[in-house]
Amino acid sequence: xxxxxxxxxxxxxxxxxxxxxxxxxxxxxxxxxxxxxxxxxxxxxxxxxxxxxxxxxxxxxxxxxxxxxxxxxxxxxxxxxxxxxxxxxxxxxxxxxxxxxxxxxxxxxxxxxxxxxxxxxxxxxxxxxxxxxxxxxxxxxxxxxxxxxxxxxxxxxxxxxxxxxxxxxxxxxxxxxxxxxxxxxxxxxxxxxxxxxxxxxxxxxxxxxxxxxxxxxxxxxxxxxxxxxxxxxxxxxxxxxxxxxxxxxxxxxxxxxxxxxxxxxxxxxxxxxxxxxxxxxxxxxxxxxxxxxxxxxxxxxxxxxxxxxxxxxxxxxxxxxxxxxxxxxxxxxxxxx
Amino acid sequence: xxxxxxxxxxxxxxxxxxxxxxxxxxxxxxxxxxxxxxxxxxxxxxxxxxxxxxxxxxxxxxxxxxxxxxxxxxxxxxxxxxxxxxxxxxxxxxxxxxxxxxxxxxxxxxxxxxxxxxxxxxxxxxxxxxxxxxxxxxxxxxxxxxxxxxxxxxxxxxxxxxxxxxxxxxxxxxxxxxxxxxxxxxxxxxxxxxxxxxxxxxxxxxxxxxxxxxxxxxxxxxxxxxxxxxxxxxxxxxxxxxxxxxxxxxxxxxxxxxxxxxxxxxxxxxxxxxxxxxxxxxxxxxxxxxxxxxxxxxxxxxxxxxxxxxxxxxxxxxxxxxxxxxxxxxxxxxxxx
Numbered sequence: 208x209x210x211x212x213x214x215x216x217x218x219x220x221x222x223x224x225x226x227x228x229x230x231x232x233x234x235x236x237x238x239x240x241x242x243x244x245x246x247x248x249x250x251x252x253x254x255x256x257x258x259x260x261x262x263x264x265x266x267x268x269x270x271x272x273x274x275x276x277x278x279x280x281x282x283x284x285x286x287x288x289x290x291x292x293x294x295x296x297x298x299x300x301x302x303x304x305x306x307x308x309x310x311x312x313x314x315x316x317x318x319x320x321x322x323x324x325x326x327x328x329x330x331x332x333x334x335x336x337x338x339x340x341x342x343x344x345x346x347x348x349x350x351x352x353x354x355x356x357x358x359x360x361x362x363x364x365x366x367x368x369x370x371x372x373x374x375x376x377x378x379x380x381x382x383x384x385x386x387x388x389x390x391x392x393x394x395x396x397x398x399x400x401x402x403x404x405x406x407x408x409x410x411x412x413x414x415x416x417x418x419x420x421x422x423x424x425x426x427x428x429x430x431x432x433x434x435x436x437x438x439x440x441x442x443x444x445x446x447x448x449x450x451x452x453x454x455x456x457x458x459x460x461x462x463x464x465x466x467x468x469x470x471x472x473x474x475x476x477x478x479x480x481x482x483x484x485x486x487x488x489x490x491x492x493x494x495x496x497x498x499x500x501x502x503x504x505x506x507x508x509x510x511x512x513x514x515x516x517x518x519x520x521x522x523x524x525x526x527x528x529x530x531x532x533x534x535x536x537x538x539x540x541x542x543x544x
Numbered sequence: 545x546x547x548x549x550x551x552x553x554x555x556x557x558x559x560x561x562x563x564x565x566x567x568x569x570x571x572x573x574x575x576x577x578x579x580x581x582x583x584x585x586x587x588x589x590x591x592x593x594x595x596x597x598x599x600x601x602x603x604x605x606x607x608x609x610x611x612x613x614x615x616x617x618x619x620x621x622x623x624x625x626x627x628x629x630x631x632x633x634x635x636x637x638x639x640x641x642x643x644x645x646x647x648x649x650x651x652x653x654x655x656x657x658x659x660x661x662x663x664x665x666x667x668x669x670x671x672x673x674x675x676x677x678x679x680x681x682x683x684x685x686x687x688x689x690x691x692x693x694x695x696x697x698x699x700x701x702x703x704x705x706x707x708x709x710x711x712x713x714x715x716x717x718x719x720x721x722x723x724x725x726x727x728x729x730x731x732x733x734x735x736x737x738x739x740x741x742x743x744x745x746x747x748x749x750x751x752x753x754x755x756x757x758x759x760x761x762x763x764x765x766x767x768x769x770x771x772x773x774x775x776x777x778x779x780x781x782x783x784x785x786x787x788x789x790x791x792x793x794x795x796x797x798x799x800x801x802x803x804x805x806x807x808x809x810x811x812x813x814x815x816x817x818x819x820x821x822x823x824x825x826x827x828x829x830x831x832x833x834x835x836x837x838x839x840x841x842x843x844x845x846x847x848x849x850x851x852x853x854x855x856x857x858x859x860x861x862x863x864x865x866x867x868x869x870x871x872x873x874x875x876x877x878x879x880x881x
Contacts, residue, residue: 355706358860366855369692499852506843515836516860518703523695523853 209250217246229318248314251344262296264508265322269303269329277481279497280328283350286501287326294509303327305335313339313347324508326350331395346511348504351397358516361507363500364397367404370493370524374447374475375408377526382538383445383473386414387438389430389457390423390449398423401449401477427453431460439466444535445473451480451492458486458531469533479527489529496522546587546681554583568658585651588681599633601845602659606640606666614818616834617665620687623838624663631846640664642672650676661845663687663700668732683848685841688734695853698844700837701734704741707830707861711784711812712745714863719875720782720810723751724775726767726794727760727786735760738786738814764790768797776803781872782810788817788829795823795868806870816864826866833859 211229215222220239228235228243235243266284273280284300291298299322301307307316313336317325324346330337340347340354351364378386388405390398402421409416419441422434430453438446448454454476461468468474468488476483476492483490499522507517548566552559557576565572565580572580603621610617621637628635636659638644644653650673654662661683667674677684677691690699715723725742727735739758746753756778759771767790775783785791791813798805805811805825813820813829820827836859844857 355703356710356860358862366692369855373693496853502852503854515839516833516862517840517857518706518860519856519858520854521856523693523855525695525853 209247209252211252213250214243214246214252217250218242229321231319231321244315244318247318248312248344252318263299263320263322264291264296264324264326265299265301265320266326266328267301267303267330269327269331269334273300273328279478279480282497283328283501283504286498286503287505288501289498290502290505290509294505301325303330303334308335314343314345317343317345324348324512326504326508327352333394346508348508348511350500350504351395351400353396353400353519355518359511361511361517362519362521363504363507364521365493365495365500365524366521367397367400367524368407370477370526371401371404371408371447372411373524373526374477374493375405375412375414377528378445378447378473378475378532378535379412379414381445381473381532381535383535384414384537385441385443385445386420387434387441387443387446388421388449389434389438389446389453390421391427391430391453392425393423394425398449405447423449427456431456435460439472444471445475445532447475447477449477451476451478451483451490454490454492454531455482455486458488458490462487468531473532473535475526475532483527483529486531488531491529491532492527494525494527496525546584546589548589550587551580551583551589554587555579566655566658568656581652581655584655585649585681589655600636600657600659601628601633601661601663602636602638602657603663603665604638604640604667606664606668606671610637610665616815616817619834620665620838620841623835623840624842625838626835627839627842627846631842638662640667640671645672651680651682654680654682661685661849663841663845664689670731683845685845685848687837687841688732688737690733690737690856692855696848698848698854699856699858700841700844701858702830702832702837702861703858704734704737704861705744707814707863708738708741708745708784709748710861710863711814711830712742712749712751714865715782715784715810715812715869715872716749716751718782718810718869718872720872721751721874722778722780722782723757724771724778724780724783725758725786726771726775726783726790727758728764728767728790729762730760731762735786742784760786764793768793772797776809781808782812782869784812784814786814788813788815788820788827791827791829791868792819792823795825795827799824805868810869810872812863812869820864820866823868825868828866828869829864831862831864833862 211222211225214225225243228240272278273284288298326348328350330352340360341357347360349362353362354360390402393399406416424430454474457474466472476490479492479494483492503520507520510517548559548562552562562580565577610621625635663685665687667689677697678694684697686699688701691697727739730736743753761767791811794811803809813827816829816831820829840857844854847854
């Protein structure tokens, strides 16, 4: 692990100048600050707080609402702050734009901004900084994203394999034999993981698992128009959706088409957004406990800052049954007999 | 979550009697204690400590040495205790025998013994209590074992996929094109996971990944005698072993057969046991940071006790390079040219 002394030695300057440059003191020239930060990044230096020094971390948020209790990110950030702030950390929220990512390498941004670590919510695989995470020195927690082989990076989320298995096993128990899957585009780690988890769950539960039972598209409307008729034609009596918003659109679409849910089609979502209680019918879904996820993310980040290299921290998934999933053909036949 | 009141109501006795029976007070008959414990188990009650009450957890140890610093379990248990004891927990070590497991269901043992939670080291898939973990109420952390879908159970270990990938990627970098794998029998979760991780790593690194490149057997000597000649015949110039003891036996076997390591064969182990520094040559291996694993296991257990349902907590793997892996055919050719 590189120290301020290493940086000073490399540049042939004093440790005091390095310290000033990294803490943003006014009496260091911009040129000097730039070469100190660049050398720090090159040597893999990351900020370690000393007693009395202020401790700052940030949460990067991309395309994700988090300002109101009903927003997806709200509870995660609240859970994170609940542990961070009493622990003496200042938590900043930073909007994660492509512009920011293109303007500066990640480690350099972290050092210049004086952050000791960060949590990322809502990254896609194409985000420019994704490549930086393979080698970054700054302690980094990725929610629903995975970067292996860098001891400075932790993945936090729920166990998607377990969640999908709970949904499929329950549908099988309800008498469904053909279960379909609809997803947004597979351009992010989490949707790839859930897609794979769906087929894993079908095989675990000994249900048909042909690729044609799943459909995905970039736009949700396109996904429904293109794949729903196909899944129904193939005899699916239940559909799991990659996330609640898609499940909610599916419910509305079924209402328009006169398909009764759960009478003719059972629907299960993923995430348990606050809106699930208010859809028609209320949506059965796989729950992510977002407050606990936020707390776990802070635990992981503080562990990384203390040099405990956590790779993965997953919470158990939970199936929340409301009213959008009901008996399937097998169960109905049994009940009629 | 069942409470003492629920147990009292079910049995038509007072809450005080339930409390006494569960805490092992002398003025409760053995018959009464038995029915209280059975009802507690049936209702899924698990012990929650109150302020001032002593808090006790246990570590079950099966066939695993842990009494001296050079033993595998030593550092895990030391790490666990380092967090548990200052946190006010008493930690007992319980030898895990098949006899114990056959004599009493797991939840009942935990309630009768007054433990609030436990850590298991060294279970095999055939252990009688493995079935209990699917539904147990007692907070339970399994080291290197996985039981999905029970919010009371957490898996702790290192990221084996990452570890195997580090080993294979390094061998490829060294110029090896045919990498083999030797393993003890696949009768435990961890050896199944590493076996799968080996093939995953070959594919990730675009190396040949035929099933014949791996061999396993119950006894280590049998494994070497049966599979080593086969792997060498197939042109393997490097072998990864499922754990360090097998790798150590392979080094000795090579010495006897006059096969130079790493000159003719590169060997990489798994675990980084203390002995790896003393083998001939010193063994390159995938490291498990056992002290941090012990601490993480306690974090996971205390989280479960506080009702935060952690499913999985994995630490980053690390490749420790000593002297048993060296340049392979591709690299040697290049160097000779």
